[in-house]
Amino acid sequence: MFSQFALHERLLKAVAELNFVEPTPVQVAAIPPALQGRDLRVIAQTGSGKTAAFVLPLLNRLLGDGAAKPRLSLRAVILLPTRELAQQTLKEVERFAQFTFLKAGLITGGEDFKSQAAMLRRVDILIGTPGRLIEHANAGNLPLEEVEVLVLDEADRMLDMGFAEDVQRLAEACSGPHQTLLFSATSGGSGLREMVAKVLKEPQHLQLNAVSQLNEGTRQQIITADHNYHKEQLVEWLLTNETYDKAIVFTNTRVQADRLYGKLVAREFKTFVLHGEKDQKDRKLAIERLKQGAVKVLVATDVAARGLDVDGLDLVINFDMPRSGDEYVHRIGRTGRAGAEGLAISLICHTDWNLMSSIERYLKQRFxxxxxxxxxGSYQGPKNLKASGKAAGTKKKKTDAKGGKKAAKKPAAKTPSKRNTINKPKGDAPALVSQDGLAPLKRRKPAAE
Known part of the structure; x- marks a missing residue:
């Protein structure tokens, strides 16, 4: 029960109004030390309830004795990597603060700069993305000296997106005594550890829902494919034959996202596309139409992998394999939430196999x-892995008919290696793969004449 926390009565009233009953593990672990004013470093996966874990203590601190106070400057700042995540966080803050005098505002790109500057003088809590906040800081619109609470949400993602210097500068501008709460879905690399050392003071470290502990209700599958055209056929088949309420198809590039979107629209799928080249109006429209059920399928790049929370999202298809285990988790974390069942399917060409295998090792799982x-298709994975059983993570010992060990045969001398070709649509040159199928062969340059 949320009543176990020493929260202000107005916040407990809002929690009851929102029908929040049992706090999640991250809320149980993070709220008490945050209420004590401790700096926190929390690792918790997307969808674990971490937003309430920092919003409730933040509001509680700003409420104080509950009396309204004249606002002289910003009192709290929440930094997030994307506009979509910032918009959702603003809604959460407003829901929990509905019975208080506290006002929150949003600062992201794509909105009128002067209107944002005027709004900054009227809010207690500022929610925004680092790049846009730096622009306001450069214009002298961003007073951070009185900030009491600084929250860095999805800190690992902000570093991945190149915001390290901006985040550091904004943290340093919060020059007065303040509490810092840093949340991330992964433990991150040296860059994140460096940030933790610089912006947190004697933090308490909490790790919940480690990145390898994916949503239990999500099945993870792979389907091998010969080429991108084959993948497009598989996507159409899956969207036609799988049972789902809403689905997301992830690509690594906006060019492929637009191409696949066009194919699906031509097949009369209710589809929208979302990527970094879309303006703010189109991005809002895509997410709202998916939430409202006007479309069932969203084709997206990783711009939608963080901060997208849509009820009924039960199918995720990786048209392209994500480039890291962390990104894989963020993608499939869209489905199978709150005990619901979900299905995540990755389409694997010969160029994806090594990456897929490395993600399996990272997650300590087998898809x-x-x-x-x-x-x-003709491609079913590297032949030597299938033959030896290595794809299942086991090594088979060669034995003779009597059960004894059999010496491995040496390859015949002067036997030229065979090269496999991957079937591709007409017009594309066949890709060459090494005999073990694990890495593309480099074409030898002709000798100088």
Whole structure:
């Protein structure tokens, strides 16, 4: 029960109004030390309830004795990596603060700069993205000297997006005594450790829902494909034959996202596309239409992998394999939330296999192998892995007929290595793969004449 926390009565009233009953593990672990004023470093996966874990202590601190106070400057700042995540966080703050005098405002790119500057003089809590806040700081619009609470949410993602210097500068501008709460989905690398050392003072470290502990209700499958055209066929088949309420298809590039979107629209799927080249109006429209059910399928790049919280999202398809284990977790973390069942399917070409295997090792999991009979391709994974059992993480010992160990045969001398070709649509040159299938062969340059 939330009543176990020493929260202001107005916040407990809001919690009851919102039908929040049992706090999540991250809330149980983070709220008490945050209420004590401790700096926190929290690792918790997306969808674990971490927003309430920092919003409630923040509001409690600003409320104090509950009496309204004249606002002289900003009192709290919440930094987030994307506009979508900032917009959702603003809604959460407003819901929890509905019975208080506290006002929150949003500062992100794509909105009128002068209107934002005027709004800064009327709010207690500022929620925004680092790049836009730096622009206001450069214009002298951002007074941070009186900030009492600084929250860095999705800190690992902000570093991945190149915001390290901006975040550091904004943290340093909060020059008065203040509490810092840093949340991330992963432990991050040296860059995140350096940030923690610079912006947190004697922090308490909490690790919950480690990145390898994915949503239990999400099944993870892979389907091998011969090429991108084959992947497009598989996407169409899955969206036609799987049972789902809403689905997201992730690509690594906006060019592929636009191409796939066009294909699906031509097949009369209710689809929208979301990537970094879309303006703010289109991005809002895409997310709202998906939430409202006007469209069932969203084709997106990783701009949507963080901060997208849509009820009924139960199918995620990785058209392209994400470039890291962390990004994989953020993508499939869109589905299987709050005990619901979800399905995550990754389409694997020969160029994706090594990356897929490395993500399996990172997560210490093995993805379920699946085949679509109607669209079964020629590529089924590296041949030597299938033959030796290494794909399952085991090594088979060669034995003779009597059960004894059998010496491995040496390769015949002067036997030229064979090269496999991957079937591709007409017009594309076949890709060359090494005999073990693990890495593309480099074409030898012709000798100088």
């Amino acid at each position: 379920e192998r699946r085949s679509i009979k109607e669209l079964k």
